[in-house]
Amino acid sequence: MRVVPVALGARSYEVRIASGLLGDAAAHLAPLARKRPFVIVTDANVAPHAQRLAAVLAAADLASETIVLPAGEGTKSWAQLEALLDRLLDLGIERGDHVIALGGGVIGDLVGFASAILKRGCNFVQVPTTLLAQVDSSVGGKTAINSRAGKNLVGAFHQPALVLIDPDLLDTLPLREQRAGYAEVVKYGLIDDADFFAWCEGNGEALLAGDPDARAYAIAHSVGAKARIVGEDERETTGTRALLNLGHTFGHALEAETGFSDRLLHGEGVAAGMALAFAFSARQGLCPQADAERVAAHLEASGLPHDLASAGITASGGRLVEHMLHDKKMDAGTLPFLLARGIGATYLDRHVDLAEVAAFLDEQPRP
Numbered sequence: 256m257r258v259v260p261v262a263l264g265a266r267s268y269e270v271r272i273a274s275g276l277l278g279d280a281a282a283h284l285a286p287l288a289r290k291r292p293f294v295i296v297t298d299a300n301v302a303p304h305a306q307r308l309a310a311v312l313a314a315a316d317l318a319s320e321t322i323v324l325p326a327g328e329g330t331k332s333w334a335q336l337e338a339l340l341d342r343l344l345d346l347g348i349e350r351g352d353h354v355i356a357l358g359g360g361v362i363g364d365l366v367g368f369a370s371a372i373l374k375r376g377c378n379f380v381q382v383p384t385t386l387l388a389q390v391d392s393s394v395g396g397k398t399a400i401n402s403r404a405g406k407n408l409v410g411a412f413h414q415p416a417l418v419l420i421d422p423d424l425l426d427t428l429p430l431r432e433q434r435a436g437y438a439e440v441v442k443y444g445l446i447d448d449a450d451f452f453a454w455c456e457g458n459g460e461a462l463l464a465g466d467p468d469a470r471a472y473a474i475a476h477s478v479g480a481k482a483r484i485v486g487e488d489e490r491e492t493t494g495t496r497a498l499l500n501l502g503h504t505f506g507h508a509l510e511a512e513t514g515f516s517d518r519l520l521h522g523e524g525v526a527a528g529m530a531l532a533f534a535f536s537a538r539q540g541l542c543p544q545a546d547a548e549r550v551a552a553h554l555e556a557s558g559l560p561h562d563l564a565s566a567g568i569t570a571s572g573g574r575l576v577e578h579m580l581h582d583k584k585m586d587a588g589t590l591p592f593l594l595a596r597g598i599g600a601t602y603l604d605r606h607v608d609l610a611e612v613a614a615f616l617d618e619q620p621r622p
């Protein structure tokens with residue numbers, strides 16, 4: 256088992272990663288048990304994993320209740336939050352209890368937020384079942400629901416007490432979602448770890464084919480990078496954690512243009528967004544063109560969108576910049592961008608000229 260500590264003082268916790276970990280979950284959860292049953296919150300797509308967890312707990316004489324929510328982004332809503340809080344209150348959840356979020360980013364974000372506000376904060380455990388959740392959203396304590404004004408606009412920083420990652424759960428994840436999660440793996444290389452990007456170039460194909468060693472290494476390395484960044488800047492105040500948003504500003508515009516729908520998954524938007532951030536950096540003379548081409552080539556080889564054409568975007572640069580202006584990262588009227596001096600050398604720039612961004616986007620090939 257690999258153990259990655261997230262060092263946050265009194266809010267510190269461990270991320271435990273091992274193939275087959277779900278089968279051993281009782282040993283990890285038993286120390287957190289209290290007099291009431293554990294409550295497992297999951298969605299309809301991964302309910303079989305939740306059933307297995309319940310059986311594993313029962314075999315160790317640990318009782319549990321399971322709440323199954325509808326799968327999909329629509330579940331990160333006020334209505335589902337209210338319903339979940341009522342169910343948890345009906346079950347008598349106390350502040351010292353641990354609610355178990357078993358699912359992808361939607362379940363992790365919703366259950367995390369419910370836990371943040373239930374009785375002014377109860378404990379929760381993340382058991383992520385998608386690659387994206389295993390390498391990104393289950394670690395670091397960002398929780399949220401969506402509102403009428405946009406995605407993730409209502410939420411809280413609330414750290415889990417424990418994260419249990421079983422890479423075997425990815426065996427049943429559709430390839431498209433594996434690829435979308437892989438974009439976030441590549442992100443860690445691009446941010447500040449050129450050697451890891453080179454590892455991705457050499458091993459990404461094996462990882463996506465389900466090679467257990469490649470998977471375990473990539474997950475542990477990604478979680479280690481995230482833990483380090485979150486440990487330095489838990490609430491995204493100094494700019495360090497903002498590096499995790501590489502590709503997200505361009506990606507947000509593409510996701511908004513496609514209506515935050517299945518036309519472009521979040522990780523696909525991030526992939527195209529990272530390639531665009533590098534291409535824009537190269538156009539501005541900040542980064543070697545060869546690096547931008549290498550980034551796009553690896554994303555393309557991984558079956559991910561790597562420009563506007565492959566993301567299916569026909570909108571003008573002006574329209575895409577308009578979407579960016581509604582990004583929650585807007586700060587005092589300016590939009591911070593993650594730009595690159597090269598692979599593994601990204602930085603936050605608060606003074607990007609949006610007219611330049613629009614002109615750059617207009618130059619990009621369309622489908």
Ligand code: GLY
Nearest residue numbers: 391395397496499
């Ligand atoms: N997914 C970006 C962050 O956790 O900060």
